[in-house]
Amino acid sequence: MLMPVRNARLNRLPDSAQELERCLTDPEWRLFSGCLYKIMVKGDSKDGQEGEAFSMPFVPNRAQRRFIKRLWHRNIILKARQLGFTTLIAILWLDHALFNADQRCGIIAQDREAAEAIFRDKVKYAYQNLPEEIRERFPLARDSASELLFAHNNSSVRVATSMRSGTIHRLHISEFGKICAKFPDKAKEVMTGSIPAVPTTGILVIESTAEGANGEFYDLSKRSQALHYSHQKLTPRDYRFHFYAWWQEPNYRMDATQVSISREMHDYFDGIEQEMECQIDPEQRAWYVATQQADFPGREERMWQEYPSTPDEAFQQSTEGHYYAKAMVELTKRGGITSVPVLDLPVYTFWDIGRSDGTSIWFMQSLRGEDRFIDYYEEHNEDLRHYARILQEKGYLYGAHYLPHDADHKKLSDTNRSTREQLQALLPGQSFRIVPVITQLVTGIHAVRKHIKGAWFDKERCAFGLERIRGYRKKFNQAQGRFIDEPDKSNGCSEGADALRQWAQAKDSGLFAPSDDGYGINNDYQEPEAPDWRM
Numbered sequence: 001m002l003m004p005v006r007n008a009r010l011n012r013l014p015d016s017a018q019e020l021e022r023c024l025t026d027p028e029w030r031l032f033s034g035c036l037y038k039i040m041v042k043g044d045s046k047d048g049q050e051g052e053a054f055s056m057p058f059v060p061n062r063a064q065r066r067f068i069k070r071l072w073h074r075n076i077i078l079k080a081r082q083l084g085f086t087t088l089i090a091i092l093w094l095d096h097a098l099f100n101a102d103q104r105c106g107i108i109a110q111d112r113e114a115a116e117a118i119f120r121d122k123v124k125y126a127y128q129n130l131p132e133e134i135r136e137r138f139p140l141a142r143d144s145a146s147e148l149l150f151a152h153n154n155s156s157v158r159v160a161t162s163m164r165s166g167t168i169h170r171l172h173i174s175e176f177g178k179i180c181a182k183f184p185d186k187a188k189e190v191m192t193g194s195i196p197a198v199p200t201t202g203i204l205v206i207e208s209t210a211e212g213a214n215g216e217f218y219d220l221s222k223r224s225q226a227l228h229y230s231h232q233k234l235t236p237r238d239y240r241f242h243f244y245a246w247w248q249e250p251n252y253r254m255d256a257t258q259v260s261i262s263r264e265m266h267d268y269f270d271g272i273e274q275e276m277e278c279q280i281d282p283e284q285r286a287w288y289v290a291t292q293q294a295d296f297p298g299r300e301e302r303m304w305q306e307y308p309s310t311p312d313e314a315f316q317q318s319t320e321g322h323y324y325a326k327a328m329v330e331l332t333k334r335g336g337i338t339s340v341p342v343l344d345l346p347v348y349t350f351w352d353i354g355r356s357d358g359t360s361i362w363f364m365q366s367l368r369g370e371d372r373f374i375d376y377y378e379e380h381n382e383d384l385r386h387y388a389r390i391l392q393e394k395g396y397l398y399g400a401h402y403l404p405h406d407a408d409h410k411k412l413s414d415t416n417r418s419t420r421e422q423l424q425a426l427l428p429g430q431s432f433r434i435v436p437v438i439t440q441l442v443t444g445i446h447a448v449r450k451h452i453k454g455a456w457f458d459k460e461r462c463a464f465g466l467e468r469i470r471g472y473r474k475k476f477n478q479a480q481g482r483f484i485d486e487p488d489k490s491n492g493c494s495e496g497a498d499a500l501r502q503w504a505q506a507k508d509s510g511l512f513a514p515s516d517d518g519y520g521i522n523n524d525y526q527e528p529e530a531p532d533w534r535m
Helices: 017-024 027-032 062-069 085-099 112-128 176-182 184-197 216-230 263-276 282-295 300-306 325-333 384-394 419-426 441-454 463-471 494-509
Strands: 038-044 050-057 074-079 104-108 140-143 147-150 156-160 170-174 203-208 239-244 347-353 358-367 370-380 398-403 432-434 455-458 474-477 482-487
Touching: 017 027, 027 085, 038 112, 062 074, 062 085, 062 239, 074 216, 085 104, 085 112, 085 147, 085 156, 085 170, 085 203, 104 112, 104 184, 112 147, 112 156, 170 176, 170 184, 176 184, 176 203, 176 216, 184 216, 203 216, 216 239, 263 282, 282 300, 325 441, 325 463, 347 494, 358 384, 358 463, 358 494, 370 384, 370 441, 370 463, 370 494, 384 419, 398 419, 398 494, 419 432, 441 455, 441 494, 463 494
Parallel strands: 074 203, 074 239, 104 156, 104 170, 170 203, 347 398, 370 455, 398 432
Antiparallel strands: 038 050, 140 147, 147 156, 347 358, 358 370, 474 482
């Protein structure tokens, strides 16, 4: 267990060679004395904007010291922004590689740009700025754009977007929540390839701000949090839960006389004090209110995500401005989100084919008048062949597929065929139906609110789709300081919500009418015969 070294003379190496050798064998001295490692720090200018970066000796701050004290074999860090954990772990990994032979230390970043920045500004910067007489002891066998391999002991530090090969003795996964949200395939690769490469004798650190109540990071966080509160003794394969709130950072404060704090916000802070058994003083409250007003107006869930006060709040979503907030609360209360078995009945799909790059599909079965959603699929940057293949791979027996009204529009392309015609060519024998157009969006939203009261959703296979429904919200007009009745398409939720709306509109129009035989098609509905796709 590492603890701060007391009475260390900062920024100065010991005068005698014997004392220097003794200090270099002590990991506490190396990390806490401020004599070895330097870091690059972003300064603040007088007008409050980001200033020029400068170098300073590395000494762990309060949050970092707390983490070091509680370090375990496997660790989950749920945190507020800019607490310096990536910097800390870069220093820890570099120190471990310098002073231990044949070690492989890795950092996984969300994308190539982030990986290059971490390697350049944290790992390589710290090595290059070691005191010269110390750096000479640790010559490099390889110095690439992503790896330092040391000649004196064959240890290395590497930064990449994924790691699978060999044993990784120290692994840090940075901003895993963002990886899960933006790159689900990469998150799966990390879970199946990178994490198993860390032995139980090694150390794994998964660190991130929250990014929605779904995905691998959310699941790992919730499981480790449950273990934490159960006070169970952890095995080397269990994750230790670490949470760092914004109010634990001493620098998050400002002059309270410059900020007006509402009674509602004071009640919020008072509630946090009771729940977390902490004190949030007026300067901290002022900083929080000013930050929310400046950076996240009308988006309180973004403030909870980036600067959480409690672990649960980090994954919480605001209901203000959300189209289906009340409906989702009622659905949850009556138990409508549960385990829904897949029955030996036809499956009906309801689509939204985004104008940009996203397509969403809900999968539903009908039994005795119950609409039972058994699956959800969403993907981006794929053509119709991809979705046809997914439908085939699912292995369901399909009754009919319901497409939005514009799927019948001819497209000026190589085929000059509509979306429906292209899908019929890809899936011959399948029935594709066009949901009638509505003149006002609110009509479809009301239809969803009405019909969702009797629907059922599988809690696992539909989890991502349900998050899309929860997140479907109105645009916030910053000039007017209010939500306007127009969908906010920036958070990626509109395709999933629009696909569900096709279901409700099909029911209202009579195109889809659940029946006792489970086939759910209104055979009285008249639709023009589809053109022969071979013509």
